[in-house]
Amino acid sequence: MNIAVCSGKGGTGKTTVATNLAVTVSAAARSAGYLDCDVEEPNGALFLKPEVAETRPVEVSIPEVDQAKCTGCGQCGEICQYSAIVCVNEQVLVFPELCHGCAGCWLVCPAGAIREAKRPTGQLAIGAAGGVQWVQGLLNVGEVMSPPVIAAVKDAAPDVDVLIIDAPPGTSCPVIESVRDSDFVLLVTEPTPFGLNDLKLAVEMVRALALPFAVVINRADVGDGETTDYCAAEGIDVLAELPDDRRVAEAYSRGEIACEAIPDYRDIYAQLLERITQEATAAE
Amino acid sequence: MSGQHTMTDHTKELVVISGKGGTGKTSVVASFAALAENAVLADCDVDAADLHLVLGPDTIRREDFSGGKRARIIPEKCVACGKCAELCRFDAIRFDGLPGGAVAKTYRVDPIGCEGCGVCAWFCPAGAIEFASVVNGQWFVSETRHGPMVHAKLHVAEENSGKLVSTVRKQAAEVAAERGATLLLVDGSPGIGCPVIASITGADAVLIVTEPTLSGLHDLGRVADVAMHFNIPALVCVNKWDLNAEIAARIEADAAERGLRVAGRVRYDRAVTDAQVRRQSVVEFVPDGPAEDMRTVWAAVAEALR
Numbered sequence: 144m145n146i147a148v149c150s151g152k153g154g155t156g157k158t159t160v161a162t163n164l165a166v167t168v169s170a171a172a173r174s175a176g177y178l179d180c181d182v183e184e185p186n187g188a189l190f191l192k193p194e195v196a197e198t199r200p201v202e203v204s205i206p207e208v209d210q211a212k213c214t215g216c217g218q219c220g221e222i223c224q225y226s227a228i229v230c231v232n233e234q235v236l237v238f239p240e241l242c243h244g245c246a247g248c249w250l251v252c253p254a255g256a257i258r259e260a261k262r263p264t265g266q267l268a269i270g271a272a273g274g275v276q277w278v279q280g281l282l283n284v285g286e287v288m289s290p291p292v293i294a295a296v297k298d299a300a301p302d303v304d305v306l307i308i309d310a311p312p313g314t315s316c317p318v319i320e321s322v323r324d325s326d327f328v329l330l331v332t333e334p335t336p337f338g339l340n341d342l343k344l345a346v347e348m349v350r351a352l353a354l355p356f357a358v359v360i361n362r363a364d365v366g367d368g369e370t371t372d373y374c375a376a377e378g379i380d381v382l383a384e385l386p387d388d389r390r391v392a393e394a395y396s397r398g399e400i401a402c403e404a405i406p407d408y409r410d411i412y413a414q415l416l417e418r419i420t421q422e423a424t425a426a427e
Numbered sequence: 428m429s430g431q432h433t434m435t436d437h438t439k440e441l442v443v444i445s446g447k448g449g450t451g452k453t454s455v456v457a458s459f460a461a462l463a464e465n466a467v468l469a470d471c472d473v474d475a476a477d478l479h480l481v482l483g484p485d486t487i488r489r490e491d492f493s494g495g496k497r498a499r500i501i502p503e504k505c506v507a508c509g510k511c512a513e514l515c516r517f518d519a520i521r522f523d524g525l526p527g528g529a530v531a532k533t534y535r536v537d538p539i540g541c542e543g544c545g546v547c548a549w550f551c552p553a554g555a556i557e558f559a560s561v562v563n564g565q566w567f568v569s570e571t572r573h574g575p576m577v578h579a580k581l582h583v584a585e586e587n588s589g590k591l592v593s594t595v596r597k598q599a600a601e602v603a604a605e606r607g608a609t610l611l612l613v614d615g616s617p618g619i620g621c622p623v624i625a626s627i628t629g630a631d632a633v634l635i636v637t638e639p640t641l642s643g644l645h646d647l648g649r650v651a652d653v654a655m656h657f658n659i660p661a662l663v664c665v666n667k668w669d670l671n672a673e674i675a676a677r678i679e680a681d682a683a684e685r686g687l688r689v690a691g692r693v694r695y696d697r698a699v700t701d702a703q704v705r706r707q708s709v710v711e712f713v714p715d716g717p718a719e720d721m722r723t724v725w726a727a728v729a730e731a732l733r
Contacts, residue, residue, distance in 0.1 A: 154449010183618035186642040245544030312448040313474035337477040396640040396671035
Protein backbone atom coordinates (compact mmCIF):
# COMPACT_ATOMS: atom_id res chain seq x y z
CA MET A 144 0.00 0.00 0.00
CA ASN A 145 1.34 3.42 -1.02
CA ILE A 146 0.28 6.34 1.17
CA ALA A 147 1.17 9.84 -0.02
CA VAL A 148 1.36 12.53 2.66
CA CYS A 149 0.66 15.97 1.19
CA SER A 150 -0.25 19.48 2.22
CA GLY A 151 -1.19 22.44 0.10
CA LYS A 152 0.46 24.77 2.58
CA GLY A 153 4.03 24.16 3.72
CA GLY A 154 4.95 23.71 7.36
CA THR A 155 1.72 22.07 8.46
CA GLY A 156 3.48 18.95 9.73
CA LYS A 157 3.67 16.78 6.64
CA THR A 158 7.16 15.46 7.36
CA THR A 159 6.26 14.96 11.04
CA VAL A 160 3.25 12.83 10.10
CA ALA A 161 5.10 10.96 7.34
CA THR A 162 8.12 10.01 9.46
CA ASN A 163 5.96 9.03 12.44
CA LEU A 164 3.79 6.86 10.20
CA ALA A 165 6.84 5.13 8.72
CA VAL A 166 8.18 4.35 12.20
CA THR A 167 4.73 3.18 13.30
CA VAL A 168 4.46 0.75 10.38
CA SER A 169 7.83 -0.69 11.29
CA ALA A 170 6.91 -0.93 15.00
CA ALA A 171 3.87 -3.00 13.98
CA ALA A 172 6.26 -5.58 12.50
CA ARG A 173 5.31 -4.73 8.93
CA SER A 174 7.89 -3.79 6.34
CA ALA A 175 8.02 -0.03 5.88
CA GLY A 176 9.39 2.31 3.25
CA TYR A 177 9.75 6.07 3.26
CA LEU A 178 10.24 8.05 0.04
CA ASP A 179 11.36 11.64 0.44
CA CYS A 180 9.84 13.23 -2.65
CA ASP A 181 10.20 16.77 -1.27
CA VAL A 182 13.39 16.94 -3.31
CA GLU A 183 13.78 20.72 -3.11
CA GLU A 184 13.99 20.58 0.68
CA PRO A 185 14.10 16.94 1.83
CA ASN A 186 14.00 16.74 5.61
CA GLY A 187 12.90 13.21 6.46
CA ALA A 188 16.52 12.15 7.00
CA LEU A 189 16.94 14.72 9.79
CA PHE A 190 14.40 12.67 11.78
CA LEU A 191 14.87 9.11 10.54
CA LYS A 192 18.68 9.39 10.57
CA PRO A 193 19.15 6.59 8.03
CA GLU A 194 22.38 4.83 7.22
CA VAL A 195 23.02 5.63 3.59
CA ALA A 196 23.95 2.53 1.61
CA GLU A 197 24.13 4.03 -1.84
CA THR A 198 24.05 7.38 -3.64
CA ARG A 199 23.88 8.00 -7.34
CA PRO A 200 23.21 10.97 -9.63
CA VAL A 201 19.81 11.52 -11.22
CA GLU A 202 20.26 12.28 -14.87
CA VAL A 203 17.94 13.83 -17.40
CA SER A 204 18.10 13.63 -21.18
CA ILE A 205 19.31 16.64 -23.14
CA PRO A 206 20.31 17.17 -26.77
CA GLU A 207 23.92 17.22 -27.91
CA VAL A 208 24.43 18.87 -31.27
CA ASP A 209 27.11 17.82 -33.75
CA GLN A 210 27.73 21.19 -35.42
CA ALA A 211 29.59 19.49 -38.29
CA LYS A 212 26.44 17.61 -39.30
CA CYS A 213 23.96 20.43 -38.58
CA THR A 214 22.49 22.03 -41.70
CA GLY A 215 20.83 24.88 -39.79
CA CYS A 216 17.35 23.86 -40.97
CA GLY A 217 15.81 25.00 -37.67
CA GLN A 218 13.32 22.13 -37.19
CA CYS A 219 14.71 21.44 -33.70
CA GLY A 220 13.84 24.96 -32.61
CA GLU A 221 10.38 24.60 -34.16
CA ILE A 222 9.44 21.43 -32.29
CA CYS A 223 10.87 22.57 -28.94
CA GLN A 224 8.13 24.09 -26.75
CA TYR A 225 10.51 25.15 -24.00
CA SER A 226 13.01 27.35 -25.89
CA ALA A 227 15.66 24.87 -24.79
CA ILE A 228 17.05 24.57 -28.30
CA VAL A 229 16.94 27.47 -30.72
CA CYS A 230 18.31 28.02 -34.20
CA VAL A 231 19.47 31.56 -34.96
CA ASN A 232 21.20 32.38 -38.26
CA GLU A 233 21.57 28.64 -38.91
CA GLN A 234 23.41 28.28 -35.60
CA VAL A 235 21.90 25.93 -33.02
CA LEU A 236 22.10 26.84 -29.34
CA VAL A 237 21.09 24.57 -26.47
CA PHE A 238 19.90 25.76 -23.02
CA PRO A 239 20.10 22.52 -21.04
CA GLU A 240 18.40 23.80 -17.87
CA LEU A 241 15.22 24.55 -19.83
CA CYS A 242 15.09 21.12 -21.49
CA HIS A 243 12.29 18.74 -20.45
CA GLY A 244 13.91 15.78 -22.22
CA CYS A 245 10.95 15.20 -24.54
CA ALA A 246 13.25 13.89 -27.31
CA GLY A 247 11.53 16.01 -29.97
CA CYS A 248 14.70 17.65 -31.34
CA TRP A 249 16.70 14.50 -31.89
CA LEU A 250 13.70 12.69 -33.33
CA VAL A 251 12.97 15.53 -35.76
CA CYS A 252 16.51 16.38 -36.90
CA PRO A 253 16.72 15.30 -40.58
CA ALA A 254 20.52 15.49 -40.60
CA GLY A 255 21.03 13.15 -37.64
CA ALA A 256 23.04 15.93 -36.00
CA ILE A 257 21.44 15.69 -32.55
CA ARG A 258 21.94 12.84 -30.16
CA GLU A 259 20.58 12.17 -26.70
CA ALA A 260 23.03 12.99 -23.92
CA LYS A 261 22.64 12.97 -20.14
CA ARG A 262 22.99 15.68 -17.55
CA PRO A 263 22.83 15.31 -13.74
CA THR A 264 20.21 17.47 -11.98
CA GLY A 265 20.03 15.78 -8.62
CA GLN A 266 21.07 12.95 -6.39
CA LEU A 267 19.39 9.84 -5.18
CA ALA A 268 20.23 8.33 -1.79
CA ILE A 269 19.10 4.91 -0.62
CA GLY A 270 19.44 3.47 2.86
CA ALA A 271 17.67 2.24 5.96
CA ALA A 272 16.69 3.66 9.33
CA GLY A 273 16.02 0.76 11.66
CA GLY A 274 13.17 -1.11 10.01
CA VAL A 275 12.36 1.67 7.57
CA GLN A 276 13.73 1.47 4.02
CA TRP A 277 14.54 5.05 3.04
CA VAL A 278 14.95 6.72 -0.37
CA GLN A 279 15.64 10.41 -0.84
CA GLY A 280 15.92 12.67 -3.86
CA LEU A 281 17.85 15.94 -3.74
CA LEU A 282 17.53 18.56 -6.47
CA ASN A 283 20.83 20.28 -7.23
CA VAL A 284 20.97 23.97 -6.31
CA GLY A 285 20.17 26.19 -9.29
CA GLU A 286 18.13 23.50 -11.06
CA VAL A 287 14.56 24.33 -12.00
CA MET A 288 12.81 21.01 -12.53
CA SER A 289 12.15 18.66 -9.67
CA PRO A 290 9.78 16.11 -11.34
CA PRO A 291 12.58 13.99 -12.91
CA VAL A 292 14.28 13.69 -9.50
CA ILE A 293 10.94 12.73 -7.93
CA ALA A 294 10.40 10.13 -10.66
CA ALA A 295 13.82 8.65 -9.87
CA VAL A 296 12.90 8.37 -6.18
CA LYS A 297 9.70 6.52 -7.08
CA ASP A 298 11.56 4.20 -9.45
CA ALA A 299 13.85 3.26 -6.56
CA ALA A 300 10.96 2.50 -4.17
CA PRO A 301 11.51 -0.64 -2.07
CA ASP A 302 9.05 -3.51 -2.17
CA VAL A 303 7.39 -3.20 1.26
CA ASP A 304 4.02 -3.67 2.97
CA VAL A 305 3.47 0.06 3.47
CA LEU A 306 5.25 2.79 1.57
CA ILE A 307 4.99 6.35 2.90
CA ILE A 308 5.53 9.07 0.30
CA ASP A 309 6.52 12.48 1.71
CA ALA A 310 5.37 14.87 -1.04
CA PRO A 311 6.45 18.49 -1.55
CA PRO A 312 4.04 21.29 -0.54
CA GLY A 313 1.80 22.96 -3.11
CA THR A 314 -0.50 21.54 -5.79
CA SER A 315 1.42 21.72 -9.07
CA CYS A 316 3.66 19.42 -11.11
CA PRO A 317 6.08 18.20 -8.38
CA VAL A 318 3.18 17.20 -6.12
CA ILE A 319 1.36 15.44 -8.91
CA GLU A 320 4.49 13.51 -9.86
CA SER A 321 4.80 12.44 -6.20
CA VAL A 322 1.22 11.27 -5.64
CA ARG A 323 0.33 9.99 -9.12
CA ASP A 324 0.16 6.27 -8.40
CA SER A 325 -0.55 6.17 -4.70
CA ASP A 326 -3.34 4.14 -3.18
CA PHE A 327 -4.28 6.80 -0.67
CA VAL A 328 -3.52 10.47 -0.02
CA LEU A 329 -3.36 11.98 3.44
CA LEU A 330 -3.70 15.77 3.47
CA VAL A 331 -2.12 17.40 6.50
CA THR A 332 -3.48 20.85 7.32
CA GLU A 333 -3.77 23.35 10.15
CA PRO A 334 -7.00 25.16 11.08
CA THR A 335 -5.99 28.67 10.00
CA PRO A 336 -7.25 30.75 7.06
CA PHE A 337 -4.02 30.02 5.13
CA GLY A 338 -4.20 26.33 6.00
CA LEU A 339 -7.83 26.06 4.91
CA ASN A 340 -7.32 27.97 1.66
CA ASP A 341 -4.43 25.68 0.70
CA LEU A 342 -6.32 22.57 1.87
CA LYS A 343 -9.13 23.43 -0.55
CA LEU A 344 -6.60 23.62 -3.39
CA ALA A 345 -5.12 20.27 -2.35
CA VAL A 346 -8.60 18.71 -2.22
CA GLU A 347 -9.31 20.00 -5.75
CA MET A 348 -6.03 18.42 -6.86
CA VAL A 349 -6.64 14.94 -5.37
CA ARG A 350 -10.17 15.00 -6.73
CA ALA A 351 -8.80 15.82 -10.20
CA LEU A 352 -6.48 12.82 -9.82
CA ALA A 353 -9.42 10.69 -8.63
CA LEU A 354 -7.48 9.37 -5.63
CA PRO A 355 -9.05 8.39 -2.29
CA PHE A 356 -8.03 10.80 0.45
CA ALA A 357 -8.64 12.04 3.98
CA VAL A 358 -7.44 14.86 6.22
CA VAL A 359 -5.34 15.16 9.36
CA ILE A 360 -5.70 18.45 11.23
CA ASN A 361 -2.48 19.37 12.97
CA ARG A 362 -2.29 21.96 15.78
CA ALA A 363 -6.06 21.48 15.90
CA ASP A 364 -6.51 23.84 18.85
CA VAL A 365 -5.13 26.97 17.13
CA GLY A 366 -6.90 29.14 14.57
CA ASP A 367 -10.62 28.72 14.03
CA GLY A 368 -13.26 26.02 13.46
CA GLU A 369 -13.70 26.59 9.74
CA THR A 370 -11.54 23.66 8.63
CA THR A 371 -13.69 21.16 10.54
CA ASP A 372 -16.85 22.78 9.11
CA TYR A 373 -15.43 22.62 5.59
CA CYS A 374 -14.52 18.93 5.90
CA ALA A 375 -17.97 18.10 7.29
CA ALA A 376 -19.72 20.02 4.50
CA GLU A 377 -17.59 18.32 1.83
CA GLY A 378 -17.97 14.85 3.35
CA ILE A 379 -14.20 14.58 3.90
CA ASP A 380 -13.08 12.27 6.70
CA VAL A 381 -10.82 13.79 9.35
CA LEU A 382 -8.72 10.86 10.55
CA ALA A 383 -6.94 12.64 13.38
CA GLU A 384 -6.79 15.98 15.14
CA LEU A 385 -3.35 16.46 16.63
CA PRO A 386 -2.95 19.08 19.37
CA ASP A 387 -0.64 22.10 19.29
CA ASP A 388 1.81 20.42 21.64
CA ARG A 389 4.93 22.38 22.50
CA ARG A 390 6.69 19.08 23.31
CA VAL A 391 6.16 18.00 19.68
CA ALA A 392 7.37 21.36 18.33
CA GLU A 393 10.49 21.14 20.46
CA ALA A 394 11.17 17.50 19.58
CA TYR A 395 10.73 18.49 15.93
CA SER A 396 13.15 21.40 16.30
CA ARG A 397 15.80 18.93 17.55
CA GLY A 398 15.17 16.41 14.78
CA GLU A 399 13.39 13.87 16.99
CA ILE A 400 10.44 11.71 16.04
CA ALA A 401 7.37 12.39 18.22
CA CYS A 402 6.54 8.67 18.61
CA GLU A 403 10.02 8.02 19.94
CA ALA A 404 10.45 11.17 22.05
CA ILE A 405 6.95 11.28 23.57
CA PRO A 406 5.39 7.84 24.25
CA ASP A 407 1.78 9.23 24.19
CA TYR A 408 2.13 9.59 20.45
CA ARG A 409 2.68 5.88 19.78
CA ASP A 410 -1.01 5.12 20.22
CA ILE A 411 -2.09 8.22 18.34
CA TYR A 412 -0.08 7.22 15.27
CA ALA A 413 -1.00 3.53 15.59
CA GLN A 414 -4.67 4.56 15.46
CA LEU A 415 -4.05 6.91 12.55
CA LEU A 416 -2.32 4.14 10.61
CA GLU A 417 -5.21 1.80 11.37
CA ARG A 418 -7.76 4.32 10.07
CA ILE A 419 -5.73 4.99 6.91
CA THR A 420 -5.51 1.25 6.27
CA GLN A 421 -9.28 0.87 6.69
CA GLU A 422 -10.04 3.78 4.37
CA ALA A 423 -7.55 2.69 1.74
CA THR A 424 -8.91 -0.87 1.80
CA ALA A 425 -12.52 0.39 1.58
CA ALA A 426 -11.57 2.53 -1.42
CA GLU A 427 -10.21 -0.41 -3.42
CA MET B 428 12.29 32.37 -16.24
CA SER B 429 13.45 35.80 -17.27
CA GLY B 430 13.64 38.49 -14.63
CA GLN B 431 13.83 41.33 -17.13
CA HIS B 432 11.61 44.15 -15.95
CA THR B 433 10.90 47.66 -16.92
CA MET B 434 10.97 49.45 -13.60
CA THR B 435 11.90 52.93 -12.66
CA ASP B 436 15.38 53.11 -11.21
CA HIS B 437 14.19 54.04 -7.76
CA THR B 438 11.87 51.03 -7.35
CA LYS B 439 13.54 48.36 -5.23
CA GLU B 440 12.33 44.79 -5.48
CA LEU B 441 12.36 42.66 -2.32
CA VAL B 442 11.36 38.99 -2.51
CA VAL B 443 10.44 37.14 0.68
CA ILE B 444 11.20 33.42 0.46
CA SER B 445 11.62 30.62 2.94
CA GLY B 446 13.17 27.40 1.68
CA LYS B 447 11.09 25.41 4.13
CA GLY B 448 7.34 25.97 3.91
CA GLY B 449 5.21 27.30 6.74
CA THR B 450 7.86 29.42 8.42
CA GLY B 451 5.64 32.51 8.34
CA LYS B 452 6.73 34.08 5.05
CA THR B 453 3.27 35.41 4.16
CA SER B 454 2.68 36.75 7.69
CA VAL B 455 5.94 38.70 7.37
CA VAL B 456 4.93 40.01 3.94
CA ALA B 457 1.53 41.13 5.29
CA SER B 458 3.23 43.07 8.09
CA PHE B 459 5.74 44.63 5.70
CA ALA B 460 2.86 45.63 3.42
CA ALA B 461 1.26 47.47 6.35
CA LEU B 462 4.56 49.14 7.32
CA ALA B 463 5.95 50.06 3.91
CA GLU B 464 5.00 53.29 2.24
CA ASN B 465 4.38 53.55 -1.47
CA ALA B 466 4.72 49.83 -2.23
CA VAL B 467 3.26 47.53 -4.86
CA LEU B 468 2.64 43.96 -3.72
CA ALA B 469 3.00 40.76 -5.73
CA ASP B 470 2.00 37.27 -4.60
CA CYS B 471 4.30 34.88 -6.46
CA ASP B 472 3.36 31.85 -4.38
CA VAL B 473 0.95 31.03 -7.19
CA ASP B 474 0.72 27.38 -6.19
CA ALA B 475 -0.76 28.19 -2.77
CA ALA B 476 -1.42 31.92 -2.71
CA ASP B 477 -2.55 33.20 0.70
CA LEU B 478 -1.66 36.89 0.88
CA HIS B 479 -5.08 37.88 -0.47
CA LEU B 480 -6.70 36.33 2.61
CA VAL B 481 -5.16 39.05 4.77
CA LEU B 482 -5.24 41.94 2.31
CA GLY B 483 -8.80 41.45 1.00
CA PRO B 484 -8.05 42.63 -2.54
CA ASP B 485 -10.60 44.43 -4.68
CA THR B 486 -9.84 43.15 -8.18
CA ILE B 487 -9.76 45.76 -10.95
CA ARG B 488 -8.25 43.69 -13.75
CA ARG B 489 -8.42 39.98 -14.51
CA GLU B 490 -6.56 38.16 -17.31
CA ASP B 491 -6.25 34.58 -18.49
CA PHE B 492 -2.81 32.99 -18.36
CA SER B 493 -1.63 30.48 -20.91
CA GLY B 494 1.60 28.76 -20.00
CA GLY B 495 1.79 26.39 -22.92
CA LYS B 496 0.04 23.93 -25.17
CA ARG B 497 -1.50 20.54 -24.60
CA ALA B 498 -2.10 17.55 -26.85
CA ARG B 499 -5.52 15.99 -27.48
CA ILE B 500 -6.20 12.95 -29.61
CA ILE B 501 -9.27 13.17 -31.88
CA PRO B 502 -10.91 9.71 -31.67
CA GLU B 503 -12.47 9.96 -35.15
CA LYS B 504 -9.02 10.31 -36.72
CA CYS B 505 -6.99 7.98 -34.47
CA VAL B 506 -5.91 4.76 -36.19
CA ALA B 507 -4.60 3.25 -32.92
CA CYS B 508 -1.09 2.73 -34.32
CA GLY B 509 0.45 3.51 -30.92
CA LYS B 510 3.19 5.81 -32.23
CA CYS B 511 2.24 8.48 -29.67
CA ALA B 512 2.52 6.07 -26.74
CA GLU B 513 5.87 4.84 -28.03
CA LEU B 514 7.32 8.38 -28.29
CA CYS B 515 5.87 10.01 -25.16
CA ARG B 516 8.56 10.47 -22.52
CA PHE B 517 6.06 11.47 -19.83
CA ASP B 518 3.91 8.36 -19.68
CA ALA B 519 0.92 10.50 -20.62
CA ILE B 520 -0.69 8.35 -23.35
CA ARG B 521 -3.34 5.81 -22.36
CA PHE B 522 -4.91 3.14 -24.56
CA ASP B 523 -8.41 3.63 -23.20
CA GLY B 524 -9.91 6.22 -25.55
CA LEU B 525 -13.34 6.21 -27.14
CA PRO B 526 -14.10 4.06 -30.19
CA GLY B 527 -12.75 5.85 -33.27
CA GLY B 528 -13.77 6.06 -36.92
CA ALA B 529 -11.70 3.03 -37.88
CA VAL B 530 -10.90 1.28 -34.60
CA ALA B 531 -12.76 -0.04 -31.56
CA LYS B 532 -10.47 1.69 -29.06
CA THR B 533 -8.28 4.76 -29.45
CA TYR B 534 -5.37 6.31 -27.61
CA ARG B 535 -5.99 9.16 -25.20
CA VAL B 536 -3.77 11.86 -23.68
CA ASP B 537 -3.83 11.99 -19.88
CA PRO B 538 -3.99 15.77 -19.40
CA ILE B 539 -2.35 15.51 -15.98
CA GLY B 540 0.72 13.65 -17.26
CA CYS B 541 1.06 15.74 -20.45
CA GLU B 542 3.94 18.23 -20.33
CA GLY B 543 2.93 19.93 -23.56
CA CYS B 544 5.99 18.95 -25.59
CA GLY B 545 3.99 18.29 -28.76
CA VAL B 546 6.10 15.33 -29.89
CA CYS B 547 3.04 13.09 -30.25
CA ALA B 548 1.21 15.66 -32.39
CA TRP B 549 4.24 16.28 -34.60
CA PHE B 550 4.82 12.61 -35.37
CA CYS B 551 1.24 11.25 -35.48
CA PRO B 552 0.99 9.63 -38.93
CA ALA B 553 -2.80 10.10 -39.01
CA GLY B 554 -2.72 13.81 -38.08
CA ALA B 555 -5.10 12.88 -35.27
CA ILE B 556 -3.57 14.96 -32.48
CA GLU B 557 -4.54 18.54 -31.79
CA PHE B 558 -1.92 20.69 -30.09
CA ALA B 559 -3.28 24.02 -28.92
CA SER B 560 -2.74 26.62 -26.22
CA VAL B 561 -4.60 26.07 -22.98
CA VAL B 562 -5.57 28.51 -20.28
CA ASN B 563 -3.99 27.28 -17.07
CA GLY B 564 -4.59 30.12 -14.71
CA GLN B 565 -5.58 33.73 -14.18
CA TRP B 566 -3.73 36.76 -12.93
CA PHE B 567 -5.24 39.81 -11.28
CA VAL B 568 -4.46 43.41 -10.49
CA SER B 569 -6.23 44.50 -7.30
CA GLU B 570 -6.41 47.40 -4.89
CA THR B 571 -5.79 46.69 -1.20
CA ARG B 572 -5.65 48.86 1.92
CA HIS B 573 -1.85 48.70 1.66
CA GLY B 574 -1.51 49.49 -2.03
CA PRO B 575 -1.97 47.74 -5.35
CA MET B 576 -1.39 44.00 -5.55
CA VAL B 577 -0.78 41.65 -8.46
CA HIS B 578 -1.67 38.03 -7.78
CA ALA B 579 -2.64 34.88 -9.61
CA LYS B 580 -4.32 31.53 -9.43
CA LEU B 581 -2.94 28.51 -11.19
CA HIS B 582 -5.60 26.01 -12.19
CA VAL B 583 -5.60 22.69 -10.40
CA ALA B 584 -2.93 20.20 -11.40
CA GLU B 585 -1.28 22.62 -13.84
CA GLU B 586 2.25 23.04 -15.08
CA ASN B 587 4.21 26.20 -15.67
CA SER B 588 3.95 27.88 -12.31
CA GLY B 589 7.35 29.44 -13.09
CA LYS B 590 5.95 31.18 -16.16
CA LEU B 591 2.99 32.46 -14.17
CA VAL B 592 5.38 33.77 -11.50
CA SER B 593 7.32 35.65 -14.18
CA THR B 594 4.05 37.09 -15.51
CA VAL B 595 3.00 38.30 -12.04
CA ARG B 596 6.38 39.95 -11.43
CA LYS B 597 6.38 41.62 -14.84
CA GLN B 598 2.87 43.00 -14.34
CA ALA B 599 3.68 44.14 -10.81
CA ALA B 600 6.76 45.96 -12.12
CA GLU B 601 4.55 47.75 -14.65
CA VAL B 602 2.11 48.79 -11.95
CA ALA B 603 5.04 49.98 -9.82
CA ALA B 604 6.34 52.09 -12.71
CA GLU B 605 2.88 53.58 -13.42
CA ARG B 606 2.34 54.52 -9.79
CA GLY B 607 5.89 55.64 -9.11
CA ALA B 608 6.22 53.09 -6.29
CA THR B 609 9.48 52.91 -4.38
CA LEU B 610 9.12 49.26 -3.36
CA LEU B 611 7.96 46.10 -5.05
CA LEU B 612 7.27 43.61 -2.26
CA VAL B 613 7.05 40.02 -3.47
CA ASP B 614 5.73 36.99 -1.57
CA GLY B 615 7.76 34.11 -3.02
CA SER B 616 7.17 30.37 -2.77
CA PRO B 617 8.77 27.65 -0.66
CA GLY B 618 11.44 25.34 -2.06
CA ILE B 619 14.37 26.05 -4.35
CA GLY B 620 13.00 25.02 -7.77
CA CYS B 621 11.19 26.55 -10.70
CA PRO B 622 8.77 29.02 -9.03
CA VAL B 623 11.42 30.22 -6.55
CA ILE B 624 14.04 30.82 -9.20
CA ALA B 625 11.44 32.59 -11.36
CA SER B 626 10.52 34.83 -8.42
CA ILE B 627 14.04 35.92 -7.41
CA THR B 628 16.08 36.36 -10.61
CA GLY B 629 16.96 40.01 -11.03
CA ALA B 630 15.54 41.13 -7.65
CA ASP B 631 17.42 43.68 -5.51
CA ALA B 632 17.32 41.53 -2.37
CA VAL B 633 15.69 38.48 -0.85
CA LEU B 634 14.62 38.05 2.75
CA ILE B 635 14.73 34.42 3.86
CA VAL B 636 12.25 33.71 6.64
CA THR B 637 13.23 30.62 8.56
CA GLU B 638 12.41 28.91 11.86
CA PRO B 639 14.66 27.53 14.63
CA THR B 640 14.45 23.84 13.74
CA LEU B 641 16.97 21.48 12.17
CA SER B 642 14.75 21.49 9.06
CA GLY B 643 14.80 25.29 9.02
CA LEU B 644 18.59 25.32 9.35
CA HIS B 645 19.02 22.73 6.60
CA ASP B 646 16.60 24.45 4.20
CA LEU B 647 18.07 27.89 4.85
CA GLY B 648 21.44 26.64 3.60
CA ARG B 649 19.93 25.36 0.37
CA VAL B 650 17.88 28.46 -0.41
CA ALA B 651 20.79 30.76 0.51
CA ASP B 652 22.90 28.85 -2.02
CA VAL B 653 20.24 29.50 -4.65
CA ALA B 654 20.26 33.25 -3.88
CA MET B 655 24.05 33.22 -4.09
CA HIS B 656 23.94 31.24 -7.34
CA PHE B 657 21.88 34.05 -8.88
CA ASN B 658 23.94 36.81 -7.18
CA ILE B 659 21.11 38.25 -5.11
CA PRO B 660 21.92 39.80 -1.72
CA ALA B 661 20.10 37.89 1.01
CA LEU B 662 18.88 38.76 4.49
CA VAL B 663 17.68 36.31 7.12
CA CYS B 664 14.93 36.50 9.71
CA VAL B 665 14.34 33.76 12.30
CA ASN B 666 10.62 33.52 12.98
CA LYS B 667 9.29 31.87 16.17
CA TRP B 668 12.88 32.13 17.42
CA ASP B 669 12.03 31.24 21.03
CA LEU B 670 10.82 27.75 20.06
CA ASN B 671 14.49 26.80 20.20
CA ALA B 672 16.84 29.64 21.16
CA GLU B 673 19.92 27.50 20.65
CA ILE B 674 19.08 26.61 17.04
CA ALA B 675 18.01 30.23 16.40
CA ALA B 676 21.50 31.33 17.44
CA ARG B 677 23.06 28.60 15.26
CA ILE B 678 21.03 29.77 12.27
CA GLU B 679 22.14 33.36 12.76
CA ALA B 680 25.77 32.31 13.14
CA ASP B 681 25.49 30.13 10.04
CA ALA B 682 23.88 33.01 8.12
CA ALA B 683 26.63 35.43 9.15
CA GLU B 684 29.25 32.90 8.09
CA ARG B 685 27.62 32.71 4.67
CA GLY B 686 27.80 36.50 4.40
CA LEU B 687 24.04 36.94 4.82
CA ARG B 688 22.73 39.89 6.79
CA VAL B 689 20.68 38.99 9.87
CA ALA B 690 17.61 41.23 9.85
CA GLY B 691 16.27 40.14 13.22
CA ARG B 692 14.00 37.73 15.05
CA VAL B 693 10.27 37.42 15.56
CA ARG B 694 8.93 35.68 18.67
CA TYR B 695 6.47 32.78 18.69
CA ASP B 696 3.12 34.23 19.67
CA ARG B 697 -0.46 33.10 19.13
CA ALA B 698 -1.29 36.71 18.19
CA VAL B 699 0.21 36.01 14.75
CA THR B 700 -2.35 33.25 14.08
CA ASP B 701 -5.14 35.23 15.75
CA ALA B 702 -4.37 38.17 13.46
CA GLN B 703 -4.61 35.85 10.45
CA VAL B 704 -8.01 34.60 11.63
CA ARG B 705 -9.15 38.25 11.81
CA ARG B 706 -7.72 38.84 8.32
CA GLN B 707 -5.12 41.29 9.60
CA SER B 708 -1.37 41.51 9.72
CA VAL B 709 0.04 41.20 13.22
CA VAL B 710 1.25 44.83 13.18
CA GLU B 711 -2.35 45.94 12.64
CA PHE B 712 -3.69 43.50 15.24
CA VAL B 713 -1.53 44.09 18.33
CA PRO B 714 0.59 47.08 19.42
CA ASP B 715 3.65 45.22 20.74
CA GLY B 716 5.18 41.74 21.15
CA PRO B 717 5.52 40.13 17.71
CA ALA B 718 4.38 43.41 16.11
CA GLU B 719 7.35 45.18 17.68
CA ASP B 720 9.61 42.41 16.32
CA MET B 721 8.16 42.80 12.84
CA ARG B 722 8.79 46.56 12.92
CA THR B 723 12.41 45.98 13.94
CA VAL B 724 12.94 43.45 11.13
CA TRP B 725 11.28 45.77 8.63
CA ALA B 726 13.52 48.68 9.69
CA ALA B 727 16.61 46.51 9.13
CA VAL B 728 15.37 45.34 5.74
CA ALA B 729 14.42 48.87 4.64
CA GLU B 730 17.87 50.05 5.69
CA ALA B 731 19.54 47.28 3.67
CA LEU B 732 17.49 48.18 0.58
CA ARG B 733 18.65 51.78 0.68
